[in-house]
Amino acid sequence: MTTIQPQPFAPPLAPIRLRTALARIILEQVLDRVPVDVVLPDGSRLGRSHASGTEPSGIRPVVELRHPTAFFERLARDPKIGIGEGYMDGHWRAAPGTDLADVLLPFAERLTTAVPRPWVALRRIVDRAVPREQRNTLTGSRRNIEAHYDLSNDLFASFLDETLTYSSALFDRTRSLRSQSLEEAQLRKVHAILDEARVTQGTRVLEIGTGWGTLAIEAARRGARVTTLTLSREQAALARQRAEAAGVADAVDIRVEDYREARGRFDAIVSVEMIEAVGEEYWPTYFRALDGLLAQGGTVAIQAILMSHDRYLVTRRSFGWIQKHIFPGGLIPSLQAVSEVTERETELRLTQVHTFGQDYAETLRRWRETFLRAWPLVQRLGFDETFRRKWEFYLAYCEAGFASGYLDVAQLRLERAA
Template identity: 40%
Template sequence: MTNRGRRIGRVGGGLPGIDRLFAALLARIDRGLAAGSIEVTLPGGGQRRLGGRAPGPGAVVDLRSWRALYRLATGGSAGWYEAWAAGEWASPDPVALFELFVANRHSLGDTARARFWSRLGRRLAHLARRNNPQKARENIAYHYDLGNDFYATWLDASMTYSSAMFEPGDTLEMGQAAKLAAILKRTNTQPAERILEIGCGWGSFAMLASGRGRRVHGVTLSAEQKRHVDAMALPGVDVTLTDYRALDGRYDAVVSIEMVEAVGREYWPAYLATIARVLKPGGRAAIQFIAFDPALFEAYARNVDFIQTYVFPGGLLIHEPEFRTIAERHGLRWEERYGFGPDYAETLRQWRERFDAADAEGRLPVDLDDGFRDLWRYYLMYCEGGFRGGGIDVVQVTLVKEG
């Protein structure tokens, strides 16, 4: 008899209905795995293979408590993280598990999404952190103001916190330099021309553009990022703590690298209206963003996932067709789309290696406890699996102001 055919037995400890609940959930996951497989060690010591119908990612999971499945069923990806943090499941390679679930996202359906009451509670909390001007500052500070010393231990020397663009054999530093050069090229600017950067991060693009003679006005809501860029004293660069909705003036070009994920769907029109308003006629905006599978976007947007709950409050990935429609409605012509999701998976892998090395060597800030470090390790693995599974993509596009 195969492992898939083996009886699960008294999985719920004998409580009425619990056996059937967990058996049904495992069977549902099994049916939903169109490609790839999971080798599961059950809490009672039994083994089961889920999936295995077609080639795909292979994951190994030690299910130490049935409560992990309860958390998954009721809390979705946030609940599955909570189970991991509680030691209720483990894996020698969680990335493979995340990749597997994302690769089978269509056949699995809403198996890993929160149920109604849990979703409602998380949704209400998420709505309380929607990105109006006041909350946007708080949400950005929650993620980016953890301390420049923290990010410096695992980002590359340029402190670039967005996907690199790799050629075979490139280091992380080389991939980040290539990405920034590609963004600058998209602006089609000349020395002495002025670029607005919405979400300037720790200044890596501003440093490149300044070194090539451009003037840059960078805006951020992170006091830590502004402090870092100010200390660089880059010629022709000024950084202000400014909400994108408050921007005015005229610029030859706009750059925004993975900032729009912090905007939120209801504010996409305001974000794109700002770009259209500040660009000179014929000016170009170079945008890099993370896109979610459009076919599943509505289900994603109705839920509040692990990242929104624990890492980036107020965040939401992009529905690319909708985002493009809004851009074109504001007179921004969509050109030169380039997706490079596998490069983000590699970027995340290298970030995680650096993060783990910094942790092992005691270089992470001492005020960050084990729980925080584990949360961020899980976050990096979770995102890597998402890109490897193809459910999310990273995209560069040029928006040209018509008229």
């Protein structure tokens, strides 16, 4: 929006004032299309806030805009990042009785239609390129991973289940969700992807992205020999302890090592929600590495967060709130992008796709509820209220993405072409 220039006689603050006024106008027009009510400090509603329809519950979500001037100024300076940062700073919140994910869901459902078409052209002006320091070079990848996964093992343990699995669970949809614990659903996910990779007694397994070791432990319990790679020293240390406690340490080799540094041949290569951290620039390198490490007749199984190809093309060069505050260097691929890069760069081909995006929405809902309940413990670890709001927004934002279908998650099997 910086193309809006002041006249020569305008005061120095005119550009930001103009952008701030424009940000408010655009949000008011968005609210004409999205069934969410935004209430100002004086009790009035922003704009008309009368978009038709309600949510499935029959109740319209309500937002309290507590500091309108500060919020619109932030939105004017950085439209893509300002909403999340406004929540972090307490400029807005879900009203009492309204869940944050319920606020975000209507926007996610109307992502391509909420902004009136005349304003969509401004995207080229407001989009920011991904900073070069977030490139996933060998050193950049370590820095990006450490920024998230080395926050604190105790932090993650406060809201994850007993398996310490930080990826989508897989629920049994023939049973009620309430009857299934998150631990049970996470183990179902782990064994589903091990099945996709055909991991059995004697299988040589390479895992890219150790997490806290659950998949490696379960593969070892099947009788496999596992080499697992992570860039997080915090994760590696705890994963080693857990493998020892499970009695499988002799079958699990946990390495602090980049996938580009791996050597050997493996019958099965498994990677759960790691491709999102690779970065588009390095997808060819990543898939060529998998191809080169896979033994003849072997199988690759990847769990990947996905978005539609159209949305991927729109977002691939754009710097957003998640990249700035949660996953530096990250990019979510499309299924088409994965297929195209593997066909262009390798002999690997997609042979199986199983999607379960709604299960991720449920997983995130449970994580967020547990995180908020555990906040007193997390706070004692040294994290402040801004961090709490940041992670609450992150988990709710992602939940809305999967619940709306804007995001999906899938287990993908790749094999060499016959």
